[in-house]
Amino acid sequence: MVLYIFYKNKRNKTSGFFFRYNNGIINVMETIIRKVDKNQIEKEVIEQAGRIIREGGLVAFPTETVYGLGANALDEEAAKKTYEAKGRPSDNPLIIHIADFGDLNRIVQNISKKAMDLAEAFWPGPLTMIFEKSDLVPYGTTGGLDTVAVRMPDDSIARELILEGGGYISAPSANTSGRPSPTTAKHVEEDMSGRIDMILDGGSVDIGVESTIVDMTTEPPMILRPGAVTKKMVEEVIGEVQIDKTLLGEETDEAPKAPGMKYRHYAPKAQLKIVQGTLKDEVNAIKQLAYEKTKKGKKVGVIASTETVSRYTTGLIKTIGTRENQSSIAKNLYKVLREFDDENVDCIYSESFSVDGIGSAIMNRLEKAAGHQIIDAHEIASKQKFRRVVFVSKSDNSRGPMAAELLRNQDLIQEYEIESRGMIVLFPEPANQKAEAIMKSHQMTLEGHETVAFSEDDLDEDTLVLTLEENQKWKIVTDYEYVKHVYTLSEYVEIDKEIPSAYGQPLVEYGKSFEILKEMIKKLAEKLNEEAKK
Ligand code: TXA
Ligand code: MG
Numbered sequence: 219m220v221l222y223i224f225y226k227n228k229r230n231k232t233s234g235f236f237f238r239y240n241n242g243i244i245n246v247m248e249t250i251i252r253k254v255d256k257n258q259i260e261k262e263v264i265e266q267a268g269r270i271i272r273e274g275g276l277v278a279f280p281t282e283t284v285y286g287l288g289a290n291a292l293d294e295e296a297a298k299k300t301y302e303a304k305g306r307p308s309d310n311p312l313i314i315h316i317a318d319f320g321d322l323n324r325i326v327q328n329i330s331k332k333a334m335d336l337a338e339a340f341w342p343g344p345l346t347m348i349f350e351k352s353d354l355v356p357y358g359t360t361g362g363l364d365t366v367a368v369r370m371p372d373d374s375i376a377r378e379l380i381l382e383g384g385g386y387i388s389a390p391s392a393n394t395s396g397r398p399s400p401t402t403a404k405h406v407e408e409d410m411s412g413r414i415d416m417i418l419d420g421g422s423v424d425i426g427v428e429s430t431i432v433d434m435t436t437e438p439p440m441i442l443r444p445g446a447v448t449k450k451m452v453e454e455v456i457g458e459v460q461i462d463k464t465l466l467g468e469e470t471d472e473a474p475k476a477p478g479m480k481y482r483h484y485a486p487k488a489q490l491k492i493v494q495g496t497l498k499d500e501v502n503a504i505k506q507l508a509y510e511k512t513k514k515g516k517k518v519g520v521i522a523s524t525e526t527v528s529r530y531t532t533g534l535i536k537t538i539g540t541r542e543n544q545s546s547i548a549k550n551l552y553k554v555l556r557e558f559d560d561e562n563v564d565c566i567y568s569e570s571f572s573v574d575g576i577g578s579a580i581m582n583r584l585e586k587a588a589g590h591q592i593i594d595a596h597e598i599a600s601k602q603k604f605r606r607v608v609f610v611s612k613s614d615n616s617r618g619p620m621a622a623e624l625l626r627n628q629d630l631i632q633e634y635e636i637e638s639r640g641m642i643v644l645f646p647e648p649a650n651q652k653a654e655a656i657m658k659s660h661q662m663t664l665e666g667h668e669t670v671a672f673s674e675d676d677l678d679e680d681t682l683v684l685t686l687e688e689n690q691k692w693k694i695v696t697d698y699e700y701v702k703h704v705y706t707l708s709e710y711v712e713i714d715k716e717i718p719s720a721y722g723q724p725l726v727e728y729g730k731s732f733e734i735l736k737e738m739i740k741k742l743a744e745k746l747n748e749e750a751k752k
Contacts, residue, residue, distance in 0.1 A: 268382025280420035286389030294358035311361035312388035426549035495595025503598035509633035521568035614640025616653035628743035643671035
């Protein structure tokens with residue numbers, strides 16, 4: 219039986235007592251949380267953390283990639299504790315972190331010229347290299363393998379901790395196995411509170427995705443996990459490298475060479491699907507998918523970019539970063555996935571991103587998080603003939619907005635932007651009060667409506683323009699060049715009735731217009747739904 223009690227104290231922040239009954243004995247672990255300023259590291263804090271590591275305990279610390287869960291890499295018992303705290307299978311080897319290049323030769327055999335060159339170029343930094351291990355490294359750390367992964371991180375807190383902790387710190391990402399890797403101390407706290415001795419809070423990490431792993435025991439060397447150090451960057455230093463075929467979703471029955479890459483990793487609780495195609499198709503497809511799921515009562519998350527976010531209307535929409543700077547996307551990736559977990563969404567749709575530079579790491583992690591479920595954006599987007607319906611009346615203050623609101627209240631298979639426009643609108647005005655009274659009596663409202671003048675922007679390939687009267691259609695057809703989808707409402711729904719303007723007349727006349735509109739809009743919805751099913 220496991221029982222957590224959360225407890226916070228301002229002076230010395232501790233969190234999460236973890237009680238565990240073991241044959242009647244209760245083990246209590248208190249996680250010490252200390253803030254550390256990268257530019258002014260308190261010696262006393264690092265000494266405390268280093269002592270914990272040397273004594274076989276666990277300390278989470280920031281690196282430039284993600285937060286790591288540190289333990290003495292040369293202590294088999296400490297490795298066991300690491301696996302237990304993460305709930306991670308113990309055949310999944312750990313990376314040993316060093317702070318001094320001179321420490322490398324004690325833990326590995328055969329440091330090739332290529333490895334020296336890569337270390338020279340990228341250490342300290344987000345590069346992990348695989349070597350044959352020396353006898354000093356216990357199998358508990360390498361998951362039973364004769365090889366060992368080594369990295370020299372760039373973060374100053376990490377480096378000081380490594381030196382203070384004895385020089386060799388094993389550190390997997392400090393998340394519960396299967397959850398997105400932590401990029402802030404808060405993420406670590408969520409997963410590890412009460413399970414580890416200490417968390418060093420150094421703020422948000424710089425990169426946000428784990429290091430590039432290169433296996434130096436094969437010739438040519440092989441990239442087992444993409445990261446911020448790209449294939450091109452590695453090749454510029456040592457010439458040709460191979461890339462593990464199982465990365466980036468290539469069809470293969472082989473297991474990935476890095477044991478950790480086979481697990482359902484980095485995954486949010488909700489089902490994530492990547493939508494792939496041209497950016498325009500991706501947005502339209504995600505809008506449609508989010509709309510359909512929401513209609514079914516599901517809570518939908520959408521991963522958007524700065525460039526597209528304003529296009530979405532349905533679901534919980536989060537911006538992951540800008541396409542102009544892919545590093546911003548890498549940095550936010552895990553944070554966004556964790557936020558969706560916190561909000562308990564049922565499913566998540568993500569745009570896809572370029573695989574240039576750090577993009578190959580982003581898409582690799584995203585595809586793993588999605589269990590390689592990829593949706594063809596074009597297939598969905600191309601089914602949609604119209605994405606926008608615009609009702610055009612004379613002054614856009616009564617029949618037009620009524621028609622639009624009636625359509626919004628229909629059960630539509632597809633999501634449309636539904637709007638109304640007026641041929642003569644000099645300045646924005648609210649809806650006519652009598653029209654509003656009629657709508658209210660039918661549990662609808664025109665509240666917030668403002669009249670808008672019709673313009674050329676309302677004529678587009680994917681926009682259905684429906685005029686309330688013949689003369690508006692005629693005017694549009696004669697005044698504008700692009701008039702592909704312009705109809706009168708009555709013509710489009712094949713109901714041969716006029717929709718009279720009730721302007722200046724008693725309420726009952728508005729009521730009559732409403733009834734005609736209601737009949738026509740019902741037919742319109744049926745027609746649109748039939749169109750969407752094709
Ligand atoms: O950026 C990083 O590398 C972070 C920070 C904390 O340094 N650490 C990290 O560790 O991502 P972890 O344990 O979450 O991922 C280590 C990966 C796993 O996929 C593991 O299978 C692979 O490295 N690995 C470790 N040793 C290996 C070996 N000897 N051969 C092949 N793959 C190995
Ligand atoms: Mg990990």
